[in-house]
Amino acid sequence: MNGGLVDVRPDQPVDESAGKPPGRAKRPWMAWLWCLVAAVTGVSVAGGATLVGAYSKLSxxxxxxxxxxxxxxxRPAKVSKALNILIVGSDTRAGANVKYGHRDLGERTDTIILAHVSPNHDNALLISFPRDSLVQLPTCPPKPKNGLAGQRAHVGMINESFNxxxxxxxYRTIESLTGIRIDHxxxxxxxxxxxxxxxxxGVDICVPKAIDDxxxxxxxxAGKQTVKGEQALGYVRARYSLGDGSDIGRIQRQQMFIASMIKKAMSGATLSDPAKLFRFLDAATKSVTTDPGLTVGVMKDLASSAQGLAAGDIRFVTTPWRYSLTQPGRVEWVQPQxxxxFQLVATDTKIQGSHIKTGRQGxxxxxxxxxxxxxGTTRGGLGTQVAAALEQRGYTVVKVGDTKRKPYPKTTIMYAADGQSRVPTLAGDLLVSRSAPVKNVTTTRLVLVIGSDWKGLKAAPVSEEELKGIDATQDSCSAE
Incomplete structure (x- = not known):
């Protein structure tokens, strides 16, 4: 998997310690973190109005x-205040990149990420889309001025759209596949x-055996070492000389490498060295092409609210996948996971049963x-089956029985005033239900009456275990 982030300073000096918990580091350059999520990592320095000139140069x-x-x-509707940034790694062979291959190969991408930044800008979830994913691609018009032939609607590899x-x-492909509105x-x-x-x-990596690719x-x-320049690029691009030779293995290695970059960029060694920090920010901003909407104003807004971000708040996951049974070497997405x-990200909802955040909780x-x-039905044993299913979801079932009246027409969640706050959680797991208050009772316990309209539980929510995600505190050395 992949990702990256950086940040920036508001024009006017502010008291960043006001309203902050004791010991939280000041983070005045945070906007570059979000706009350069593709370029790498959250960094910060202290400073004030004297940095305005540097800020202008970086912008x-x-x-x-x-x-x-x-x-x-x-396009999909925008249904949350979260920020979604599409990130691609270009392998153009033009200009300074000509030595990596023939220019007539065009501009392709082996890296496609969607970075989801919470409305409060206090966490980010980066979703990697495997290059070898077989998906339904939409029609895209040709761009003769750019030498692009366009794309017809068909099932193909996801990175064909960029080529x-x-x-x-x-942009169009990812939005059509995920239903997530992309902002930048x-x-x-x-x-x-x-x-x-x-x-x-340079960035520290650990490799299990010597590589000559x-x-x-x-x-x-073999072993732990610091890589720079060509070696760093070769390490994240290599496919057949490392791991199992798959694109999935490369994604995992890229993710670990970016995690190492994040930790180094957020370390005291970088933050306490203004010259080193500026060199990093200068390199990062020179390497990025964005849409015009990702303006200085947007970055300043992000900077003002991302003060407490830490490496552990940056999460990486890969779209749930499996190897194709019909086309060896290709990847298919696992459904409904x-x-x-994608629905959780589109609506900015927390991933249940994990500490991966996509946004709001409650x-x-x-x-x-x-x-x-x-x-409340005539189906014998249904109560026991439902109880078992609820316990698998993490609920505590204290009693199973039958209603006095059968059939009971509507599946109903009965609750006292003290238990009202628990109703939305249970209702969210049921395909069909209504709720009914019970007066003159003091308890937080809920009563689920299974009615004739019972249709079962919704599909289990995607979990962190399924996604096999990591956060930016991990790297290739700590994973060994």
Whole structure:
């Protein structure tokens, strides 16, 4: 998996300690963290109005390229205040990148990430889409001026959209597949990536055995070491000389490498060295192309609210996947897990049963809810089956029995005033239900009456275990 982040200073000096818990570090450059999520990591320095000149220079480094609205087609609705940034790693062979291959290969991407930043900008979830994913691709118009042939609707590899239709087609593809409204994009190329690693003084990695991969320009000894420039690029790009030779293995290695970059960029060694920090930010901003909407004003707004971000608040996951049975070497998305993940991100909802955050939280935990189950149908044993299913979800079932009256027409959650806050959690797991208050009773326990309209429980929510995510505190060395 992949990702990256950086940040920036508001124009005017502010008292950043006001209203903050004791011991929380000041984080004045946070906006670069979000806009350069593709370029790498959250960094910060102390300072004030004297940094305005540096801020202006860094802002001027970023290249902006607009996306034609006609390229995007019918778009998903924006249903939350979270920020969604599409990130692609470009393998263009033009200019400084010509030594990596023939220019006529065009501009492709092996890295596609959707960074979901919470409305409070206090956590980020980065979703990687495997390059080898077989998906339904939408139609994208040709772009003759850019040398892009366009894309016809068909089932193909997800990275075809960038090759044949550019960033606008990739935008359209990800939105059509996920139902998530994308707000901005960021694109990074080979040379920019190397510059960022070098500006940090290199990144530590651990490899289990020596590597000699001429195709990836990668030559490494076994063990822990610091890589820069070509070696760093070769390490994240290599596919066949490391791991199992799959794109999934490469994603996992990239994710660990970015985690190492995040930790180093957020470390005291970087933050306490203004020259080193500026070199990193300068390299990062020069390496990124974004849409015009990702303005200085947007970055300042992000900076004002992302003061307490830590490496553990940056999470990486991969779209739930499996190897294709019909096309060896290709990947298919596992359903309904992938669809549920996308719905959670689109609505900015916490991933149940994990500490991965996509945004808002609020329902009472299932572990704190006691339920009495009553079977109001003529289906013998249904109450016991439902109770078992609820316990698997994490509820505590204290009693199972039958209603006095059968059949009971409607599945009903009965609650006293003290238990009202628990109703939304249970109702959220049922395909059909209504709720009914019970007066003159003092208890937090709920009574679930199974009615004739019973349709079962909703599909289990996607969990962190299914996603196999990591946070930015982990890297290839700590994982060994």
């Amino acid at each position: 001027g480094n970023i290249k902006h390229v607009d996306i034609d609205a006609k390229d995007l087609g019918t 044949f239709g550019g960033i606008g087609c990739t 994009y960021a694109k990074v190329d080979f040379t920019g990536f190397k510059s960022m690693v070098n500006a940090l003084g 001429k195709k990836a320009m990668l030559h490494l000894a 992938a669809k549920r993940l 329902k009472v935990s299932k572990s704190k809810i006691e339920i009495s189950v009553q079977n």
